[in-house]
Amino acid sequence: MPYRCDLGPGHSIYLDNQGNATIILVSSTGAGQQQQASNTVHTGPWTDVPQVAQVGNGVLIRCVSAQGVVMVQVQGSQIGLATSAAAWASGQTIAVQPTDHMPVPKMRPMEPMQPMEPMEPMQPMQPMRMGNMQMSANPMAMRMGNMEMQMGNTEATPKGQRQFCTQCGASVSPEDRFCGSCGHQLK
Ligand SMILES: [Zn+2]
Structure with missing residues (x-):
C-alpha cells in the first residue's frame, strides 16, 4: 500500500514498499509545471507505516522494518540516505496517509520499435521526360526533339543489300x- 505525504500546495511525497525496496517519489507542481524525482532505497519490508518529518528546508522519512530503521533525506529533488538520525527528534512530523496509487512517472518506458513496413516492390521503369527529351527502357530508347536513339531489339534489315551477277558483274535484285x-542463271 503506497503512502502519501503532503508537504504543501502541489508538493507531495509518495512512498511505496516493494519487497526490500522503498520507492520515494517527490512530486511538485508550480507555475503549471510538474516536476518529479524518485529514488529507491533498500529498507527491507516495512513493519510499520513510514513517518515523515520536516527538518529545516528538507524532509526526513523514517522507514521501520525488521532490519531496523532507515532514514531517508529529501531536499528539493535530491533523495538519499540520511547521514544522521539526530535531526529526526527536532523535526516536525507531517501526517502520512494511505493512497491508492503512486503517480505515474513522467518518464514512460520506450515503446517497442514498430516493425518496418516492407519495401514497395520496384515499379517498372516509366518513360522519363526532361524537357523535350524522353527516355524509356525496353527497348532502350531516347528521344530528344526530332533526334531518336534506340538500342537493342533493333535488327539490321537486309534491305538495300545489293547482289551482283557472278558472270558479268551487273547489279541484280535478290529476287x-x-x-x-x-541472262546468266543466278539460282
Ligand atoms: Zn550477268
Missing part, C-alpha cells in the same frame, strides 16, 4: 532468277 544483263 531475280536470271541476270537482266547477260
Whole structure:
C-alpha cells in the first residue's frame, strides 16, 4: 500500500514498499509545471507505516522494518540516505496517509520499435521526360526533339543489300532468277 505525504500546495511525497525496496517519489507542481524525482532505497519490508518529518528546508522519512530503521533525506529533488538520525527528534512530523496509487512517472518506458513496413516492390521503369527529351527502357530508347536513339531489339534489315551477277558483274535484285544483263542463271 503506497503512502502519501503532503508537504504543501502541489508538493507531495509518495512512498511505496516493494519487497526490500522503498520507492520515494517527490512530486511538485508550480507555475503549471510538474516536476518529479524518485529514488529507491533498500529498507527491507516495512513493519510499520513510514513517518515523515520536516527538518529545516528538507524532509526526513523514517522507514521501520525488521532490519531496523532507515532514514531517508529529501531536499528539493535530491533523495538519499540520511547521514544522521539526530535531526529526526527536532523535526516536525507531517501526517502520512494511505493512497491508492503512486503517480505515474513522467518518464514512460520506450515503446517497442514498430516493425518496418516492407519495401514497395520496384515499379517498372516509366518513360522519363526532361524537357523535350524522353527516355524509356525496353527497348532502350531516347528521344530528344526530332533526334531518336534506340538500342537493342533493333535488327539490321537486309534491305538495300545489293547482289551482283557472278558472270558479268551487273547489279541484280535478290529476287531475280536470271541476270537482266547477260541472262546468266543466278539460282
Ligand atoms: Zn550477268
